[in-house]
Amino acid sequence: MELSAFRLRRFRFPVLFAVLFAVMLAVVGIDTLVAPVPLLALPVGIGLAALGIACYRWLSRFVEGRGELPELAGDRWRGLGKGAALGFGLFCALMVLIAVFGGLDGVGWHSFPGFLGLAGMMFSVATMEELLFRGVLFRILEERAGTVVSLVVSSLLFGMTHLVNVNATFWGALSIGLTGGAMLAAAYVLTRSLWFPIGVHFAWNFAHAGVFGIAVSGSEDVPDGLLRTTLNGPTVLTGGSFGPEASLFALLVCSVATVLMLRRAVRGGQVLRRSAKAR
Template identity: 35%
Template sequence: MDKKNIKQKILHFPLTKVIIGLIVCGLIIGLGQTLIQKGLNFTNIDKDLKTLIGGIFVAVLAIISYTYLFKFYEKREITEFSKKGIIKNLLIGLVLGVILQSLTILVIYLKGGYSVISINPILFIIPPLTSGITAAIIEETLFRGIIFRIPEEKLGSYISLLISAFIFGALHISNPNSSLSAGIGLAIQAGLLLGAAYIYTRNLWFPIAIHFAWNFTQSAIFGANVSGNTISKTLITSKIEGAEWFTGGQFGPEGSIQATFFCLIATIILLVLSHKEGKIIKPYWRE
């Protein structure tokens, strides 16, 4: 085997592609965030609006960097961000995310643990809107677009799904007010569900929409913490109290048992549909 073939095999080995993808996209996103923040500091725009503009800029930069990197690297069209069916995938994803989060809060409400303290000015939705957009687009681009998609080509859908879900949950254990149980919950709620959403549609718009709707509804509408983080302003200021198993405690409703249950049901449905439609990729040793 000549040296050129060896280099090509190493360059296109899944782990190599994952590492290069994360490094290149991560560096571009980080650099872009620094530059846009410095640029916005020279303006007199409202602080929340600056954050929103910066967040949208970085989110768009994540999509652009991913698209051009893998178009060049893998010599293919980037169908993950295809415009075909984008409206349908975004709308269904938004509805699904809102429903899942609303069911989670409904359980807390029915057990007497949720109450509204005040309804705030409409502009209070800007911070959670910013957080929702940036987290959904950047995390889905990196996790489902790189960490899940690339290993799936060799390891198959199910193994790659478990690996990417484990990594997603493990990284969130370091979040404020987090715990091992919260990390396991997020591995199922986001790691499995959003991976299954990608498998079913084979594009990133669907999981991005679910991710955004889940976070935005949780913070902006219901006034709850998101993955242990408190948003400075929300449309509704609420009080959530009760046993941690159904409220999630300071970590937020994502740490509750019902959030994991509802998201697991949605995951199973998406995987069953994907299996029926032949969208599950088998590991290379079973092909």
């Protein structure tokens, strides 16, 4: 029994990553099935997020032998709301910049039920991606290589996963890595909690699809959001077929947030300059 547990801990990264990746795919599949019924998609999405967190807790204890999970500590759950406020504000700032420079072609009311359904879907997806990329990939890599290396590697891998989307472009995927990947990693480093980056991730995607009704990260389907927004102009301004996340304004907005969070993290001693083993 002890030998079996030792082997699991030795290969903890591939085991955790593979299982949570499979769970994430299942979550996306279920979200897709219930998407046509928005009032069902909302509670299902929230339930799937809770299930994903429970799965992460169980795996961390069974595979890694960890008793306490500070990244999911109950006393830090308020970071979810703070992160949501930040993510929503940042995406709104991005849209304001695009509008000011003439990239907003039209906007109108669309679907309130769709708005509710997308809240559940985006919450479950954001939760699973944060558990996978920040909870597993970033956390374990940081223990071995330090914060800087982990931030760069996890951000690039996070961006590259978006190449599978229908309208994906190399620049779009790189932009996601430089903006979303780095910003979410910085949110985790600053708070040492997954609640804050989950909130940021959810609110950014929800504002993107659920509020403004713009396809997310090169997706082919235009979401039934509260509004239906169309963009028009140079790719550098609007992000082209990939969406506003590939615009230079997204890079600007997210980079400012990332730098400010990392600066606070450095001052607070939250940045690991070398691996835990080296210590």
